[in-house]
Amino acid sequence: MVKNPFLVKGYISSEYFCNREIETNKIISAIENGRDLTLISPRRMGKTGLILHVLNQNIIKEKYYSVYCDIYQTQNLNDFVTVFGNAVINQLEKTPDRMLRKVKRFFSGLAPSFSFNPLTFQAEIDFKIINTKEAENTLNQIFSLIKDSKRPVVLAIDEFQQITGYPEKNVEALLRTHIQRMTNTRVIFSGSSKHLLAAIFSDYNRPFYQSTQLLTLPKIDKSDYSEFISRKFGNAKRSINEDAVMHILDITRTHTYYVQYLCNRLFESGKRKISVEDVNKTLLGILYENEGYYYSYRNLLTEQQFLLLKAIGKENGIAQPSSKSFIQKHRLGTTSTINSAIKSLISKELIFKEDNKYLVYDVFFSLWLKLLY
Ligand SMILES: Nc1ncnc2c1ncn2[C@@H]1O[C@H](COP(=O)(O)OP(=O)(O)OP(=O)(O)O)[C@@H](O)[C@H]1O
Ligand SMILES: [Mg+2]
Known part of the structure; x- marks a missing residue:
């Protein structure tokens, strides 16, 4: 056990977890009432912790099987299928025997290889996907494996905004079609690039349009x-x-x-x-x-960008970075260079907007900037 009660990664149990009662109940209620849900917040606010906390509640453990899958490292559909397939098989099938049987039954046409990682005690399945068609077939099989589950399934896909960067164009539609058909599955999507993730669910022209309940995780x-x-x-x-x-x-x-x-x-x-x-x-x-x-x-920044970042840190955030007084006080140049610097700092995730104020995203970095001349 960890002797320090303040965790800086992962989840152990409610003992190490502060509150989040309202959000926990909201998510459980969505699950119990058959709704999919999307959890959004800035980085490091506690999304992953909250999801694991929900999956650890007795009411969930007694009625459902759960699968948690973090797709942060995936860059294309093949990666997604591999990470997702491994999560599903490892978490739905508890014993190696059953796992192997399931893999054989569901993926027979695909000849995946199967090994055990002695360090993680996890099975590692290489689906040997070589093209998009195979990736799609494998995905079909993974979803039918979930459908075959004896209990309803809670499926959490963390860092879901990653799919917007895949080169394949049809991934959203593909996943949406599968998920829509999964009557025994409740999905929790989660992620932090607010504009990317929000766009998946709130753009009228996109497959997931208004298909889930949104939950923004507050402090x-x-x-x-x-x-x-x-x-x-x-x-x-x-x-x-x-x-x-x-x-x-x-x-x-x-x-x-x-x-x-x-x-x-x-x-x-x-x-x-x-x-x-x-x-x-x-x-x-x-x-x-x-x-x-x-x-x-x-x-990594231009001088302009760094000056602006430092000024934002020094002011503990700024509502109007193009205001005259702010520009003069910190000698920042022209409004147009500021506007483009703001854009670039946002896209690098160095600043973000909260309650109408631009803040330096990383709190410790922000405090360090305050120490500079
Ligand atoms: N309610 C809580 N009580 C105590 N610690 C928490 C709580 N929620 C999260 N934490 C801790 O805070 C840290 C950040 O939480 P977490 O990783 O869940 O955030 P996140 O929003 O998923 O971040 P990221 O966007 O980087 O994935 C972790 O160390 C986690 O253990
Ligand atoms: Mg997380």
Whole structure:
């Protein structure tokens, strides 16, 4: 077991998980009522954690089989079929024997190879797909394997926006057709590139148009998070004063990953009583540790882009970057260069818009920028 109560990756159990009751219930209700659902939020807000939390609830475990599949690394239909097929077979069939039998039965025409990875205890299936036709056939078989399941299935596809970058043009339509036919399956789509993912489901001309319920994951409520943080330190016979907790939530904008990371490092410090000063010291340590990354971001940007990014960080976000006062204060050049720099910073996912303000996406990077001259 992990001795630090603040996880910075993955999911273990509700004990390590703060709140999300409303969202958990919304997703369970969608599943129970036969609706597919799309979960959207900025990066690192807690989508994957929430999905795994939902799949870990007894009400789901007792009635459904679940398949969680992360397609972040896929770049084309073949990749998708391989990752998806492996997730389905590994998670629907619990024993190697049954797995092998199923693979033989469902993929007989395709001669996939089958091996066990002794490190992950997972089966690895190579479908040996060589062209799109074969990929489509294999996909058919994977969906019929799901259809064959003895229990209804909850299928979570994480980082679903990836499919918009595949070179094959028909993937959305193909998946939509399959998913529409799967009466025993509820799907949770999830992802973070807001415009990409939202477009899949809200463009009138696209196959998934309005086919799912949308759920935008908000930040965790401040008072719930503060109670969670105090309790976790308390359980370890340590204390953190209220000002320090509030300071953590303020400087991290209550952005889940950054709260978790800062608390993880504070916990690691072993201090018995934690104050605002300790928070600041730990934060500085993190920023210096990450400096290498931050300089490399800088090298990827033009001088204009970096100046603008720094200005946004220094101001803790800006509503109108082309306003005269902002431009003059930070010596940013002309409105048109700012507009194009904004576009490019958004597309590089270095800034994003929240409550009508542009913010530096990475909270720690943003705080580091504030330290610069
Ligand atoms: N409710 C929660 N309570 C405590 N920790 C959480 C909670 N939700 C997520 N976390 C933790 O916060 C971090 C980020 O969460 P997660 O990976 O789920 O975010 P994400 O939105 O899926 O991010 P990405 O867009 O990068 O995939 C992880 O370390 C996770 O363990
Ligand atoms: Mg995730």
